Amino acid sequence: MDGLPITPQPLTDEERATYEWQTWVSDFGEEGQEKLKGASVLISRIGGLGGTVAYQLAAAGVGRLVLAHAGDIKPSDLNRQLLMTHDQLGKSRIESAQRRLNELNPRIEIVPVAENISQENVASLVGEVDVVVDCAPLFEERFLLNREAVVQSKPMVECAMYELQAQLTTIIPGETPCLACLFPEAPPAWKREFPVLGAVSGTVGCLGAAETIKLIAGLGETLAGQLLTMDLRTMEFARRRITRRAGCAVCDS
Amino acid sequence: MNVKIQCFAQLAHAAGAADHELELSEGATAQDALRAFGRTTTKEACALLFTEDGELQPTILLFLDEEPVLWSEPANARDGSNLFVATPIAGG
Secondary structure (H helix, E strand, O other): OOOOOOOOOOOOHHHHHHOHHHHOOOOOHHHHHHHHHHOEEEEEOOOHHHHHHHHHHHHHOOOEEEEEOOOEOOHHHOOOOOOOOHHHOOOEHHHHHHHHHHHHOOOOEEEEEOOOOOOOOHHHHHHOOOEEEEOOOOHHHHHHHHHHHHHOOOOEEEEEEEEOEEEEEEEOOOOOOOHHHHOOOOOOOOOOOOOEOHHHHHHHHHHHHHHHHHHHHOOOOOOEOEEEEEEOOOOEEEEEEOOOOOOOOOOOO | OEEEEEEOOHHHHHHOOOEEEEEOOOOOEHHHHHHHHHOOOOHHHHHHHEOOOOOEOOOOEEEEOOEEEOOOOOOEOOOOEEEEEEOOOEOO
């Protein structure tokens, strides 16, 4: 698989030492690491799911992370939102996330945006990155991000979860189904708050991060055109082919 | 014929269980199976599967024997078929 058209950035000796174990990965090497350093990724919401994506991408050395998430930390965030801490309750989520990620990896650039994805900011946020990762709880935001990723031909890693189940796919505009192909309308009974274990958001977040790294570096096979579902209650994982919807209002109009 | 309904995530939660079995007439479609399932499952699951007019929700994701099926295009089931049904879920 070819990676994304990203200009590789040379590594310093200190970075070579930091990322040594992953540069030993077959088909990744220093070339893959240089592509990660040259890459930028937008993560829509950095809660339980997106926060894990951000943590893994920061540790892996993705050069620039644009994080969009509004609001302040609540007690009910703390079962899963690993970038948020008890001592920051009532304070800005995005500032807590930035601090934690900078502590983890001071070599990378964190761009904190204290807003959720909206009609007003979506074009500029998508426009400044190579890959988009969708982790938002509200379908209004997910559909906005999907539409803009299709318009700007940016790949989007699509992550979702509920209770002990989760799903993941990678959207390549013009090649694979987009989110509106799968779900042409907003769901009638979705609520922003739902049951979930932190271990589930962590699992799918790690998988979303792995998918993003693979896309950037051209490593292995992605979930383009496939839906991965997982049930951590039974530990059943399945991968199913998904197809574009003729007449899709977003990607076939 | 016997058809297995496999509910995923939010739908499994609403239906009280992930796995269900139905006895259907020969020639039944995936959509027929869902309508039959609607007659046996909970109100909460029905709210996810059907519109107020009783039509299938466009937002449901169907796989019949692992192959994708559009809610609007009837697909024939067979004895032993597995119908995987998911409703939209998100992050948080």
